[in-house]
Amino acid sequence: MFAYISKRLLLMIPTLFGVMLVTFLVTQFVPGGPVEQLVSQLEGKSEQGEASTGTRGLYRGAHGLDPEHIEEIRALYGFDKPVHERFYSMMKNYLSFDFGESYFHNRSVMELIIDKMPVSISLGMWTFFIVYLTCIPLGIAKAVRDGSVFDVATSTLILIGYSVPGFVLGITLLVLLGGGSFLDIFPLRGLVSDNWDTLPWYEQILDYLWHMVLPITASVIGSFAVMTMLTKNSFIEEIRKQYVLTARAKGVSENNVLYRHVFRNAIIPLVTGFPAAFIGAFFTGSLLIETIFSLDGLGLLSYESVLKRDYPVVLGTLYLFTLLGLFAKLMADISYVLIDPRIHFESVD
Numbered sequence: 001m002f003a004y005i006s007k008r009l010l011l012m013i014p015t016l017f018g019v020m021l022v023t024f025l026v027t028q029f030v031p032g033g034p035v036e037q038l039v040s041q042l043e044g045k046s047e048q049g050e051a052s053t054g055t056r057g058l059y060r061g062a063h064g065l066d067p068e069h070i071e072e073i074r075a076l077y078g079f080d081k082p083v084h085e086r087f088y089s090m091m092k093n094y095l096s097f098d099f100g101e102s103y104f105h106n107r108s109v110m111e112l113i114i115d116k117m118p119v120s121i122s123l124g125m126w127t128f129f130i131v132y133l134t135c136i137p138l139g140i141a142k143a144v145r146d147g148s149v150f151d152v153a154t155s156t157l158i159l160i161g162y163s164v165p166g167f168v169l170g171i172t173l174l175v176l177l178g179g180g181s182f183l184d185i186f187p188l189r190g191l192v193s194d195n196w197d198t199l200p201w202y203e204q205i206l207d208y209l210w211h212m213v214l215p216i217t218a219s220v221i222g223s224f225a226v227m228t229m230l231t232k233n234s235f236i237e238e239i240r241k242q243y244v245l246t247a248r249a250k251g252v253s254e255n256n257v258l259y260r261h262v263f264r265n266a267i268i269p270l271v272t273g274f275p276a277a278f279i280g281a282f283f284t285g286s287l288l289i290e291t292i293f294s295l296d297g298l299g300l301l302s303y304e305s306v307l308k309r310d311y312p313v314v315l316g317t318l319y320l321f322t323l324l325g326l327f328a329k330l331m332a333d334i335s336y337v338l339i340d341p342r343i344h345f346e347s348v349d
Contacts, residue, residue: 099316139231
């Protein structure tokens, strides 16, 4: 086990390096970078007579900014250095999780991630637990009653939910229940109310849950289908195997067959995906859901960073999430081997 884990950890290094190198090179050739955006803003302000004190004298009528000041801007963002030197410096800092400062937020990237994380954790945590705690029992029930009215009816409902995009459902919920054209039951925006700090602790919990009802509902509905059908198909495959028929022929009760024999084997594909799904739930955000419900999370931060060419945020979050994803994959492989004794580390290469 130690040799396998060591090998996987060593393989993470070139994988992470390759991801960062490709992304870094792509950002160097994308038009409209941070230098061009700042120059455009300064020229626009100067043309409208709105330049601040720090930018007076930079604009020269129809000639634009002075080339010397453009070079100063390039130096400000570090673009005056060679590409390889910038990449080496970036990776050296990333080893200590120093992601630098955002070009446009004037804050460190790590502070931004920590500040936006509560929203994404709230969405991800509730979505993860609701989906797993609902879909696994539902999938087992569907497998046991395969072909019944219950199976057909639940399949129809979850497939309808799967076919409706989350943002469409979110808008519909806001119109129906968020004070739109019908009922005013749930809040329109935010993670908590404006007076949340003044509320007692139990009302703070209720206020938080009250705000999360609509975004969580919009997030989980579309996730039910995949996990439910995966659970159902996994159990059906095990139920049809010979050892189940043998156990039934020996007079073993149906509950013992299902939960002592079938359950352990059928749950393997679901459990092995648990680490990656669990970690991913805490560090991913849904851009559309966050936008609709005015939740300032990681999804919205990533989207705005790409639009503004805020490369420290883009590359810093990519580095962190890639690293977490690689560790999640390693944990999934380890859990697979630990759950199924028929698998050995020597064969998982």
